[in-house]
Amino acid sequence: ILNVEQSPQSLHVQEGDSTNFTCSFPSSNFYALHWYRWETAKSPEALFVMTLNGDEKKKGRISATLNTKEGYSYLYIKGSQPEDSATYLCAFGSGNTPLVFGKGTRLSVIA
Amino acid sequence: GAVVSQHPSWVICKSGTSVKIECRSLDFQATTMFWYRQFPKQSLMLMATSNEGSKATYEQGVEKDKFLINHASLTLSTLTVTSAHPEDSSFYICSASTSGMADTQYFGPGTRLTVL
Numbered sequence: 459i460l461n462v463e464q465s466p467q468s469l470h471v472q473e474g475d476s477t478n479f480t481c482s483f484p485s486s487n488f489y490a491l492h493w494y495r496w497e498t499a500k501s502p503e504a505l506f507v508m509t510l511n512g513d514e515k516k517k518g519r520i521s522a523t524l525n526t527k528e529g530y531s532y533l534y535i536k537g538s539q540p541e542d543s544a545t546y547l548c549a550f551g552s553g554n555t556p557l558v559f560g561k562g563t564r565l566s567v568i569a
Numbered sequence: 570g571a572v573v574s575q576h577p578s579w580v581i582c583k584s585g586t587s588v589k590i591e592c593r594s595l596d597f598q599a600t601t602m603f604w605y606r607q608f609p610k611q612s613l614m615l616m617a618t619s620n621e622g623s624k625a626t627y628e629q630g631v632e633k634d635k636f637l638i639n640h641a642s643l644t645l646s647t648l649t650v651t652s653a654h655p656e657d658s659s660f661y662i663c664s665a666s667t668s669g670m671a672d673t674q675y676f677g678p679g680t681r682l683t684v685l
Contacts, residue, residue: 501675501677504673551670553670553671556670559612559613
């Protein structure tokens with residue numbers, strides 16, 4: 459059974475703070491690592507797909523890094539804003555099998 | 570682009586009745602659609618994968634006779650929860666992909682099912 463772990467489970471930060479969270483996944487049979495943002499009452503939105511060890515992707519104030527050899531990815535948010543409040547999901551893909559999702563990190567940004 | 574709709578967004582039904590949930594890709598053709606269930610504080614658990622025109626592939630432990638999946642076209646998949654019981658109460662969410670199993674999925678907003 460593939461295990462995808464996300465930490466922390468939840469996080470409260472002040473507006474303007476920078477923050478980061480972790481996704482751990484199996485280091486074997488790696489194909490892709492996905493990050494999604496899921497706001498309450500909306501559809502999960504794809505943020506990044508990362509495939510190469512050492513990959514670093516950026517979208518506005520959000521960025522992510524990937525280490526496939528040790529099996530982890532970090533998501534960073536610089537200068538958090540209230541609109542960043544959401545659950546951030548990561549999902550591990552090994553190619554021929556469906557994505558396996560972590561439980562998510564719930565971020566609350568307090569104005 | 571890549572919008573997926575899901576209806577209904579919530580449903581309350583009596584025990585023993587059947588409930589149908591629709592998942593539509595609005596602006597693209599989905600090679601594959603996925604159905605997930607999420608219990609409180611748990612991760613999205615894949616129930617089944619379906620490809621247009623073929624039978625769905627169910628994950629271990631998911632009863633195919635209870636959770637009927639029909640993928641009639643490249644833009645529509647339906648999940649029918651047959652003879653629903655209170656333990657079927659959960660959040661059901663679909664996603665669609667234009668390519669492979671481990672590629673980007675585009676999600677619907679989900680359906681909250683409550684069985685009384």
